[in-house]
Amino acid sequence: MLPERVAVTGGAGFIGSHTVERLVAAGCQVLVIDDLSHACEWQVPPGAELLVADCGSDQVAEALACFRPQAGLHLACRGGVQRARRDPGNFVRSSVASSVAAFRALAVAGAGRIVTASSGGAIYGQPARLPASERTPPAPLSPYGASKLAEEGYLAAIGREYRLATLALRYGNVYGERQDGTGEAGVVAISCTRLAAGQRPVINGDGEQTRDFLYVGDVAAANLAALASRRTGVVNVGTGRETSVNRLVGMLVELAGGEGPDHRPGLAGEVRRVCLDATRARRWLGWEAGTGLELGLQRTLAHFRERVASASGASG
Numbered sequence: 001m002l003p004e005r006v007a008v009t010g011g012a013g014f015i016g017s018h019t020v021e022r023l024v025a026a027g028c029q030v031l032v033i034d035d036l037s038h039a040c041e042w043q044v045p046p047g048a049e050l051l052v053a054d055c056g057s058d059q060v061a062e063a064l065a066c067f068r069p070q071a072g073l074h075l076a077c078r079g080g081v082q083r084a085r086r087d088p089g090n091f092v093r094s095s096v097a098s099s100v101a102a103f104r105a106l107a108v109a110g111a112g113r114i115v116t117a118s119s120g121g122a123i124y125g126q127p128a129r130l131p132a133s134e135r136t137p138p139a140p141l142s143p144y145g146a147s148k149l150a151e152e153g154y155l156a157a158i159g160r161e162y163r164l165a166t167l168a169l170r171y172g173n174v175y176g177e178r179q180d181g182t183g184e185a186g187v188v189a190i191s192c193t194r195l196a197a198g199q200r201p202v203i204n205g206d207g208e209q210t211r212d213f214l215y216v217g218d219v220a221a222a223n224l225a226a227l228a229s230r231r232t233g234v235v236n237v238g239t240g241r242e243t244s245v246n247r248l249v250g251m252l253v254e255l256a257g258g259e260g261p262d263h264r265p266g267l268a269g270e271v272r273r274v275c276l277d278a279t280r281a282r283r284w285l286g287w288e289a290g291t292g293l294e295l296g297l298q299r300t301l302a303h304f305r306e307r308v309a310s311a312s313g314a315s316g
C-alpha cells in the first residue's frame with residue numbers, strides 16, 4: 001500500500017513531475033522539495049505542496065519535521081555524467097552532501113521508508129556480461145557513477161542506524177515528456193528538440209554505444225511500486241534490452257521524417273554498452289517496463305513538437 005504522506009526531493013524535475021502526478025492521483029499528500037535549479041516546465045499540481053529549497057538545508061529538515069512524511073523519494077541531483085566529470089569536487093559538495101543530509105532529515109522526521117534514484121547506466125561501468133544484474137560488481141567509470149554508488153552506501157547506513165527500509169533504484173536511460181532537450185544529456189530529448197525545429201540530430205561518437213532506454217511513465221510506476229514496498233537494498237529499473245544510439249536516433253528520424261544525424265566526437269566517461277536485468281524488479285516490486293520503445297518515442301516526439309511549436313509561436 002502507498003504511504004499517505006510522501007516527501008519528494010527533486011519533485012519538480014523530469015522524473016519527479018511524472019511521479020508526483022501519480023502520487024497525487026493516488027490520493028497521497030505530497031511535499032515537493034526542489035530548489036528549482038533544473039526544474040522542468042510544469043506546475044506542481046493542486047494537492048501537492050512545493051518547498052523551494054536545497055534538499056540538504058536546515059529549512060528542509062525543519063519542514064520535514066512538521067510534515068512528518070511516512071516515506072521519502074529522493075530524486076534531487078545536480079547534473080549528470082559530464083557535469084560531475086568537469087568538477088567532481090563541486091558535484092560531491094552540491095549533490096552528494098545534500099543527498100546525505102536529506103536522507104538523515106527524512107529519517108529524523110520519522111519516514112519509515114526512503115527510496116533513492118541511482119543509476120544502473122553508470123554504476124556497473126562496463127559490465128563483462130549483459131544484461132547487468134544487481135549481482136554485477138559496481139565499477140563506475142565516472143565521478144557521477146561513483147557518487148551514485150556512495151549515495152547508495154550512505155542511504156543503507158542511515159537505514160541501518162534508524163532501522164528503516166531503504167531502497168536504491170538503479171534506473172536505465174530515462175526518456176519522455178518534459179525532459180530537458182537543451183542540455184548535454186538525454187539523447188532522446190535533444191534529438192526530439194532538434195528534429196522538431198527542423199535540424200539534424202547529433203550523435204556523439206560512432207553511435208554504436210548502447211543504452212537501456214526506459215520510458216518515464218514506467219519509471220514513475222516503478223517509483224510508486226518502490227514506495228509501496230518494504231524491500232531493502234538495490235533494484236535495477238530497466239527493460240533488459242540494449243539499443244544503440246544509432247538505432248534510437250534512426251527510429252526518431254523515421255518518425256519525424258527529418259534528415260539523418262551528424263556525428264561529433266565521443267564524450268569521455270561514458271559507458272560503451274549497457275542494459276539492465278530487471279528480474280529483481282519483477283520479483284520484488286511486481287514492476288516491469290510496459291511501454292515499448294516505438295510508442296514511447298512517438299509520445300515523446302509529439303510532446304517536443306508541441307513544445308517547439310508553442311515556443312516559436314510565442315517568440316514569433
Ligand SMILES: NC(=O)c1ccc[n+]([C@@H]2O[C@H](COP(=O)([O-])OP(=O)(O)OC[C@H]3O[C@@H](n4cnc5c(N)ncnc54)[C@H](O)[C@@H]3O)[C@@H](O)[C@H]2O)c1
Pocket residue numbers: 009010011012013014015016033034035036037038039040053054055056074075076077078079094095098117118119120121171172173174175
Ligand atoms: N534521467 C535519467 O536518465 C536518469 C538516469 C539514472 C538516474 N537518474 C537520476 O534520477 C534523478 C532524477 O533525474 P531527472 O532526470 O528527473 O533530473 P532533473 O534534473 O530533471 O530533476 C532533478 C530535480 O532536482 C532539483 N534539484 C537539484 N539539486 C537539488 C537540491 N540540492 N535540492 C533540491 N532540489 C534539487 C532540480 O531543480 C530538478 O528539478 C536524479 O537523481 C538522477 O541522477 C536519472
